[in-house]
Amino acid sequence: MPVHTVKNASDLDTRVLPSLQRILLPNLNLMSDAVHSSVKGKVVQKGPVVSCRQGDYLLKAVIQEEDLQQSSVSQQASINVFFFGTMAKDFSLSVSQGDIVLLAGFIISKSPTEQTDRLHPCHLEMSGPDACVYVCTSAVSPSRELSAVSSEPRYTYVPLNELKPRRIVNVYGVVIFFKQPFPTKGTDYCSTLKITDQSNAKVGCTIFSERLEDHPKIFTIGDIIRLHRVKAQVFNESMTLLTSLGWSAVTFDGAIGSPVEPRASSRTFHFGEADKRTVETLRQWAASQPLLTSEPTVPLSSVQPRMYFDLSCQLLAKACIDSRCMLLKVWDGTKCGYPLLDVAVATDTWEGQSTTSKDREDMTANILVYDNHVEVAKTLKPGTFLRLYNLHAVPQRDSEQPPDVPSRLSFHLHGGTSFGRGLRVLPSHSPDLQPLKRLLESHADRAVEKEVNDDTLLEVWYTPPESVGAAITEEFYTVQTCRHTLQQVSLAHVKRSTPPVVCHVRAQVRSYKPRKLYQCLKLFCPQCKSIEEVPDDGTIAQVFQEALRNSLPCSEHWAVTSSMDAPGAGRVITMHVASDMVLDNTHSQLLFLESLTLDEMCVISGMHKNIVPVQSENRRMKLLDFSAPFLFCGDKRYYGCKRCSRSTFVEPVVSGGEMWDEHDVAKALGVQLMQYTLLIQFELQDGTSTLDALLWEDAEQFFHVSSAETSANQDLQDKVQLIMDRLHPPGSITAKRPWLELCLSAYSVKDNGRNRVCYQITNTETRGNFFTAH
DNA sequence: GGTTAGGGTTTG
Numbered sequence: 001m002p003v004h005t006v007k008n009a010s011d012l013d014t015r016v017l018p019s020l021q022r023i024l025l026p027n028l029n030l031m032s033d034a035v036h037s038s039v040k041g042k043v044v045q046k047g048p049v050v051s052c053r054q055g056d057y058l059l060k061a062v063i064q065e066e067d068l069q070q071s072s073v074s075q076q077a078s079i080n081v082f083f084f085g086t087m088a089k090d091f092s093l094s095v096s097q098g099d100i101v102l103l104a105g106f107i108i109s110k111s112p113t114e115q116t117d118r119l120h121p122c123h124l125e126m127s128g129p130d131a132c133v134y135v136c137t138s139a140v141s142p143s144r145e146l147s148a149v150s151s152e153p154r155y156t157y158v159p160l161n162e163l164k165p166r167r168i169v170n171v172y173g174v175v176i177f178f179k180q181p182f183p184t185k186g187t188d189y190c191s192t193l194k195i196t197d198q199s200n201a202k203v204g205c206t207i208f209s210e211r212l213e214d215h216p217k218i219f220t221i222g223d224i225i226r227l228h229r230v231k232a233q234v235f236n237e238s239m240t241l242l243t244s245l246g247w248s249a250v251t252f253d254g255a256i257g258s259p260v261e262p263r264a265s266s267r268t269f270h271f272g273e274a275d276k277r278t279v280e281t282l283r284q285w286a287a288s289q290p291l292l293t294s295e296p297t298v299p300l301s302s303v304q305p306r307m308y309f310d311l312s313c314q315l316l317a318k319a320c321i322d323s324r325c326m327l328l329k330v331w332d333g334t335k336c337g338y339p340l341l342d343v344a345v346a347t348d349t350w351e352g353q354s355t356t357s358k359d360r361e362d363m364t365a366n367i368l369v370y371d372n373h374v375e376v377a378k379t380l381k382p383g384t385f386l387r388l389y390n391l392h393a394v395p396q397r398d399s400e401q402p403p404d405v406p407s408r409l410s411f412h413l414h415g416g417t418s419f420g421r422g423l424r425v426l427p428s429h430s431p432d433l434q435p436l437k438r439l440l441e442s443h444a445d446r447a448v449e450k451e452v453n454d455d456t457l458l459e460v461w462y463t464p465p466e467s468v469g470a471a472i473t474e475e476f477y478t479v480q481t482c483r484h485t486l487q488q489v490s491l492a493h494v495k496r497s498t499p500p501v502v503c504h505v506r507a508q509v510r511s512y513k514p515r516k517l518y519q520c521l522k523l524f525c526p527q528c529k530s531i532e533e534v535p536d537d538g539t540i541a542q543v544f545q546e547a548l549r550n551s552l553p554c555s556e557h558w559a560v561t562s563s564m565d566a567p568g569a570g571r572v573i574t575m576h577v578a579s580d581m582v583l584d585n586t587h588s589q590l591l592f593l594e595s596l597t598l599d600e601m602c603v604i605s606g607m608h609k610n611i612v613p614v615q616s617e618n619r620r621m622k623l624l625d626f627s628a629p630f631l632f633c634g635d636k637r638y639y640g641c642k643r644c645s646r647s648t649f650v651e652p653v654v655s656g657g658e659m660w661d662e663h664d665v666a667k668a669l670g671v672q673l674m675q676y677t678l679l680i681q682f683e684l685q686d687g688t689s690t691l692d693a694l695l696w697e698d699a700e701q702f703f704h705v706s707s708a709e710t711s712a713n714q715d716l717q718d719k720v721q722l723i724m725d726r727l728h729p730p731g732s733i734t735a736k737r738p739w740l741e742l743c744l745s746a747y748s749v750k751d752n753g754r755n756r757v758c759y760q761i762t763n764t765e766t767r768g769n770f771f772t773a774h
Numbered sequence: 775g776g777t778t779a780g781g782g783t784t785t786g
Contacts, residue, residue: 047775050775058775060775177781177782178781179781182779183778184777184778184779185777185778185779186777186778186779187777187778188777188778189778190778190779190780192779192780192781193781194781204780204781206778206779206780208776208777208778208779231776233780235779235780236780238780240780242776242779242780243776244775244776245775245776306785308784308785324786325786368786370786371786390784392784392785394785394786412785412786414784414785414786415786416784417781418781418782418784419781419782419783419784420781421784
C-alpha cells in the first residue's frame with residue numbers, strides 16, 4: 001500500500017526516506033525539485049473520498065508545516081494536497097485529521113485557489129507509482145473522545161449578519177422574495193430567494209438541484225426556511241448563500257399560531273423541539289416587521305384591471321392552445337367585479353370540466369399561461385389547488401365595443417420568472433387554503449340544496465385532485481388472475497360458507513384502513529411471523545442519538561478503522577471496513593459507521609451500497625437497537641427482527657470482490673431480515689352484506705409494485721395512493737365507487753384459543769389505463 | 775468540490 005504507518009513521529013525524520021531532502025512548506029515553490037524532496041506536516045483538514053467525472057477518486061487534504069518558529073507561521077505554511085485513485089482511498093482509511101504525515105513522489109502545481117483559500121500558492125498532487133505517504137497516527141486525544149460523546153446541540157445556526165465568505169453554515173430565515181425553480185443552462189434547476197432574520201441582514205440564496213421536488217417548498221413571502229450546509233459567498237459586494245454538498249432545506253408556514261409542520265422534500269431530516277422554538281421565535285419577530293407580513297393573495301372579487309397579483313384557486317380544467325401557451329380554467333369561490341373574457345377552445349381539447357353551470361360560469365377565470373410555465377401547467381390535474389404568482393389582469397378592449405362598456409378582463413401568466421412569476425400546486429391541507437376550501441364547499445352545499453341539475457361542481461369538489469380527470473376519461477377495474485372456475489357469489493353467501501374456501505365475488509369498497517397509506521407498509525418476519533410497523537424517522541433518529549451518547553470508538557481486529565469529521569458538529573465519525581474488503585471498490589464495501597446521526601447516515605448512504613450503523617460496548621462492535629435499520633443501501637433501509645436477531649456478532653465472514661445484498665449482510669451479522677409487506681383491511685359491500693377482507697399476501701400483485709421498492713420510492717407510494725383513490729374516491733358516494741371482481745380466500749385462525757374466520761383478497765390485480773400514463 | 779445564477783420598475 002502506498003500509505004505506510006510508522007510508530008514514532010521521530011521515525012519520519014530519521015528512518016524514512018533518508019535519501020530525500022526535506023523542504024519546509026514555506027520554502028516550497030514551483031521550481032522545487034519534487035523528485036528528490038519530501039514534505040512533512042500535520043493533517044489539519046481531511047475531506048471525504050469523492051468520485052470525479054472520469055470514474056476516478058479524489059481526496060483533498062490540507063497539511064500544515066509543524067517545524068516552524070511561531071513568528072514565521074504564514075499562509076504558506078499550509079498547503080492543499082490532492083490524492084487520486086487508490087491513494088485517496090488508502091489515505092482516507094489510514095490517516096486521520098491531526099496525524100503527522102511525510103509525503104514524497106508528488107507533483108507541484110500552481111494552486112488555482114490561492115486567492116480564495118489563502119493557502120500556499122502551490123498545491124501537491126499525489127498520484128502515480130512514485131507517490132507515497134508515511135503516517136504517524138496520533139494517539140486518540142482526550143478532546144477527540146469528548147467530542148465523540150457530546151451530542152447537543154446537533155446543529156448551530158449562524159445569524160445572517162455573521163456569515164463569513166467560504167464558510168459552510170446552517171441558517172434560519174424568513175423568506176422576503178422567492179422564485180419558482182427554473183432550468184439553468186447547466187444540469188440543474190435553480191431557485192433564487194432572499195431571506196432575513198432578527199439581525200435584519202438580507203441574504204440572497206441560490207439553490208441548485210437537478211430534481212424539482214428537492215427545491216424548497218416556499219408558498220408565500222413570510223414562509224420560514226431552514227437551510228443546512230449552504231456556503232456563504234460574496235457576490236456583488238453582498239453576502240449570498242449557495243447550496244453545497246449534502247445541503248438540505250426545510251420550510252415552514254410563517255403565520256403565528258399555525259402548526260409548525262416542516263415541509264421537506266427529503267424523507268430524512270432532523271426536526272426537534274429546538275427547531276420548533278426557532279420557528280416560533282422567527283414568526284413572532286417577523287410579525288412585528290411591517291415589511292415582512294406576506295402580501296395576501298387577492299380573491300377574484302378584488303381584482304382590478306392592470307394589476308399584478310397572486311391568486312389561490314382550484315383548477316377546474318385545462319386546454320392546450322399551442323406549444324407555448326396553455327389555458328387554465330380556475331375558480332376561487334368569488335365572483336370577479338369585471339366581466340371576464342371567455343377564450344374559445346374546441347370542446348375535445350379540454351381536460352376536466354369545460355362546460356359549467358351558469359352560476360359557476362360567472363365565477364370561473366380563464367388564465368393564459370405562457371412559455372416556461374407550460375411545463376408545470378401540463379402536469380396539473382383538474383381538482384388541484386394552485387397558487388399563481390404575479391398573475392396579470394389585462395383588460396381586453398374590443399374595437400367594436402362602445403367606450404362606456406367596461407372591457408373584459410383576461411388573466412395572463414407571462415413567460416419568465418421575473419417578480420417571482422410562476423405557479424405551484426398547494427397541498428390541500430395548507431393552512432392558508434382553508435378559507436378558500438370552506439368557500440368552495442359552501443358553494444357545493446348550496447348547489448345540493450338547490451338541486452341544481454349540474455353535478456360537475458360536486459364532482460370536482462368531492463373527488464381528489466389526482467382522479468378528477470381520470471374518473472371521467474379512464475376506466476378502472478380489477479381482474480382475477482387465478483384459474484378457479486367459480487360461480488360468482490354474494491358476500492352473504494361467503495359469510496355462510498365453511499372455511500377454508502375460495503370464492504369469487506363482485507363488491508365495492510365501503511371503507512379501508514389504515515387511511516394513511518404509509519401506514520400500510522409493514523415489516524414481516526418470516527421466522528416468527530410477527531408484523532411490525534415501519535419506524536418513523538423520529539424514532540430512528542432517536543436510536544442514532546442514543547448510540548451517539550454511549551459510544552466510544554470500538555476496535556475490532558478484523559476491521560480497518562478510520563475517522564472523519566462530522567461537518568459542523570465537532571464530532572468524529574468512525575468508519576470500519578473489514579480488512580478483506582479494504583481494496584474493493586469503495587461503493588461496494590460493507591462499511592460499519594459509528595457515532596453518526598441519521599441525517600449524516602442518509603447523506604453517506606447515498607454514495608455507498610451497504611452501510612451498517614454500529615455502536616460500541618466495552619470497545620466491541622454492536623448493532624444499534626433494531627428499531628433502527630441495521631443496513632442502509634442507498635435509499636433503501638433494511639430491518640432486523642427484534643425477536644430473532646442478535647445485536648452482537650463475531651467477525652463477519654466477508655470475502656472481497658463480491659456484490660453483497662441485504663440477505664448476505666443479514667446472514668453475515670446474524671440478523672433475521674424483516675421483509676417489507678403491504679397490509680390493508682378493506683370493508684367490502686355488495687348489497688347483501690359487508691365483510692372485512694385483508695389485502696396482504698397478494699398485495700404486490702394487486703398494486704403492481706414491490707413492497708421493498710415502495711418503501712423507498714415516492715412514485716410507487718403515489719401509485720398505491722392513486723389506486724386506492726380509484727377504489728374508494730375520498731368523500732365519494734356509493735354509486736360513484738367501482739365494482740370490483742375479487743377472489744376471496746376464507747380461512748380460520750386461532751385467536752385466544754378460539755377459531756376466527758379471516759378473509760383475504762388473493763389472486764386479484766388492478767387494471768386501468770392510468771398505468772400506461774404513469 | 776461545485777457549472778448553472780446572482781430578483782428588479784413586467785405586459786402575448
